[in-house]
Amino acid sequence: MEALRLATAADLLALPDHVVGEIVGGALHVSPRPAPRHAHAASVLTGRLNPRWQLGDGGPGGWWILMWPELHLGADVLVPDLAGWRRSTLSTLPETPAFAARPDWVCEVLSPSTARLDRGPKLDAYAANGVPWAWLVDPVDRLVELFQLVQGRWTRHLFATNGEVAMPPFEAVPLQVSELWLPPAPG
DSSP states (O other): OOOOOOOOHHHHHTSOTTEEEEEETTEEEEEEOOOHHHHHHHHHHHHHHIIIIISOSSSOOOEEEEESOEEEETTEEEOOSEEEEETTTOSSOOSSSEEOSOOSEEEEEOOTTTHHHIIIIIHHHHHHTTOOEEEEEETTTTEEEEEEEETTEEEEEEEESSSEEOOTTSTTSOEEGGGGSOOOOOO
16 A cells, blocks of 8 residues: 655646645645635725724724735645734735734635635644634635634634624624625526
């Protein structure tokens, strides 16, 4: 029986441009680029969070919030849909294409092809690396799940589908959850 080979950075570099590659628990995971429903939810979240939390326009500021950053956390190479660092954690953005500093918050927008990875091995990897907050946004089922890391384990804090919701760690400025969902297709 042949021993399993751990994935490497060379495996990521060999992937075509139209996919996203990650190394989680030593295994290479390849996903397609986001579909419109997924990209819409991620874009709306970025548009709502960045002015208030990164730029301080209508909110307290004090964060870096980025879409699709490459995180090098221990042996894992992860690409969350969004990640945020308090400026007290990461005072300036690195000049490198990847981040070694663990984020203070991650958000995964679930799709049928990534939900199992996002809910399982990636959420486990974020916990193992001490990420304090994680959001799982499901644009198909139209729900947001909010998790806080407590003593090394995820505690689910919030389950929201609609309405204006104060979602930690950004609870100072509530978000209108329904803005994340595309309207139903006609017919």
